[in-house]
Amino acid sequence: MGTGADPITRLIHELGKLPGIGERTATRLAFHVMRAPESLAQGLAQALLDVKAKVRLCSSCMNLTEDDPCALCADARRDPGLLCVVATPADLLAVDRGGAFRGRYHVLHGVLSPLEGIGPDDLRIGDLVRRLRDAEAASGGTAQPIREVILALSPNVEGEATALYLARLLRPLGPRVTRIASGVPIGGELEYVDQVTIARALEARREV
Amino acid sequence: MVAERTRAIVLRVVHFGEADCVVTLLSPGRGKLAGVARGARVSRKRFAGMGLGAVGDAQVKERRGQELWSLESFEATRSLAGAAADVAAAAHCGYLIELARELLPAHEPEPGVFALLETALAALEDGPLPVLSLRRFELTLLGFLGMAPALERCAGCGSEWLDGPAQRFDAARGGVVCGQCGGAAMGLPLPPEARRYLVAARGGERGEQFERAAIEAGRDAVLSALHAHLGRPLKSLEFIAKVGRARQAE
Ligand SMILES: [Zn+2]
Ligand SMILES: [Zn+2]
Numbered sequence: 001m002g003t004g005a006d007p008i009t010r011l012i013h014e015l016g017k018l019p020g021i022g023e024r025t026a027t028r029l030a031f032h033v034m035r036a037p038e039s040l041a042q043g044l045a046q047a048l049l050d051v052k053a054k055v056r057l058c059s060s061c062m063n064l065t066e067d068d069p070c071a072l073c074a075d076a077r078r079d080p081g082l083l084c085v086v087a088t089p090a091d092l093l094a095v096d097r098g099g100a101f102r103g104r105y106h107v108l109h110g111v112l113s114p115l116e117g118i119g120p121d122d123l124r125i126g127d128l129v130r131r132l133r134d135a136e137a138a139s140g141g142t143a144q145p146i147r148e149v150i151l152a153l154s155p156n157v158e159g160e161a162t163a164l165y166l167a168r169l170l171r172p173l174g175p176r177v178t179r180i181a182s183g184v185p186i187g188g189e190l191e192y193v194d195q196v197t198i199a200r201a202l203e204a205r206r207e208v
Numbered sequence: 209m210v211a212e213r214t215r216a217i218v219l220r221v222v223h224f225g226e227a228d229c230v231v232t233l234l235s236p237g238r239g240k241l242a243g244v245a246r247g248a249r250v251s252r253k254r255f256a257g258m259g260l261g262a263v264g265d266a267q268v269k270e271r272r273g274q275e276l277w278s279l280e281s282f283e284a285t286r287s288l289a290g291a292a293a294d295v296a297a298a299a300h301c302g303y304l305i306e307l308a309r310e311l312l313p314a315h316e317p318e319p320g321v322f323a324l325l326e327t328a329l330a331a332l333e334d335g336p337l338p339v340l341s342l343r344r345f346e347l348t349l350l351g352f353l354g355m356a357p358a359l360e361r362c363a364g365c366g367s368e369w370l371d372g373p374a375q376r377f378d379a380a381r382g383g384v385v386c387g388q389c390g391g392a393a394m395g396l397p398l399p400p401e402a403r404r405y406l407v408a409a410r411g412g413e414r415g416e417q418f419e420r421a422a423i424e425a426g427r428d429a430v431l432s433a434l435h436a437h438l439g440r441p442l443k444s445l446e447f448i449a450k451v452g453r454a455r456q457a458e
Binding site for chain 2: 019020112113114115116117118119120121122156157158160161164165169
């Protein structure tokens with residue numbers, strides 16, 4: 001569809017590219033925007049542009065942020081010796097919401113997925129390894145200041161495979177590598193798990 | 209329509225809206241089918257252990273005039289722990305699932321294929337599959353689909369005098385081709401030992417030891433046959449290659 005199409009058709013087409021939005025929903029949203037006051041369209045358009053212009057990845061934890069380093073990495077009260085690895089920014093929010101975890105994070109932006117063809121180099125795994133190496137170098141190379149890496153990945157085939165891959169890769173770098181307990185139902189997604197369950201799963205974490 | 213209970217293997221789970229999933233299943237009596245699992249992303253009780261490659265009991269219901277069925281419940285009867293025992297096993301799990309998902313037509317019951325996949329997934333509990341088992345799975349699956357490559361007679365002239373020089377494997381013509389029928393431009397070379405290796409793999413015979421070159425030529429021949437039927441590369445093979453490269457770089 002070129003830019004030549006009429007504006008309504010173009011808007012429906014663009015909205016339809018969003019996940020979970022089919023043509024019917026896209027049409028409904030487009031007509032809603034049409035009827036709504038000008039300010040809604042302006043606010044929406046500006047927010048969309050801002051999110052691309054201002055939000056980037058934190059150079060340390062790879063979470064989405066406006067400031068680099070992000071607020072979580074800059075927070076001195078958080079224990080830098082504890083690193084929680086999550087698949088997505090949404091999972092980070094889910095773990096942090098409970099307040100039970102007071103360490104730092106690392107966002108992989110996905111999991112290893114045989115069926116999507118997503119391999120290690122498609123994730124922020126290299127950045128994680130670099131982070132551990134840099135931490136050790138900064139300490140004078142005598143000890144690994146990151147004492148423990150907690151893998152908070154969903155317990156499905158992709159999550160399990162990613163956890164095992166990371167454990168094998170990270171353990172030689174010094175930290176203890178643990179996995180949150182599967183209080184999270186098998187095949188469950190972290191994003192949808194309540195705070196109590198996450199706190200309990202963190203509490204009962206085990207060596208991988 | 210009433211709900212029916214069936215054994216099922218999960219071939220695909222796609223998020224649908226905020227709370228639902230569209231799940232592709234393989235069942236012995238209904239073949240491959242897709243169903244909407246209402247609330248599967250929020251209520252885990254009715255869909256315990258429903259992940260890729262999970263084997264279990266499902267309740268499915270046909271919806272009149274609709275291609276998508278309704279998946280009422282799913283309960284995994286075997287944990288996924290085995291398939292995720294290591295990255296290679298997970299990769300094999302993905303590969304078996306992708307082959308079944310992409311090659312099988314919808315709504316065509318093939319109990320033999322179900323049993324084949326169930327057995328192969330169970331074997332993953334002990335780690336990645338031996339390459340011979342992978343080749344057996346691929347050849348058996350192609351056989352069930354009526355696409356078995358010819359291995360014991362020339363796909364061109366029908367001659368049983370094989371293993372001469374210049375023998376090749378030509379997926380487009382349906383299997384091994386003798387030196388008279390094949391040309392260097394067509395298909396892949398298939399040395400005599402590679403052909404014998406594939407015959408052994410198809411029959412599940414583990415006795416003979418084969419040279420690495422023969423095993424690789426046999427693998428490439430079967431993959432070319434799969435590729436010819438699918439018409440596009442498999443994601444799981446891309447994954448296996450990427451993991452291999454990452455390991456080498458470590
Ligand atoms: Zn950060
Ligand atoms: Zn011939």
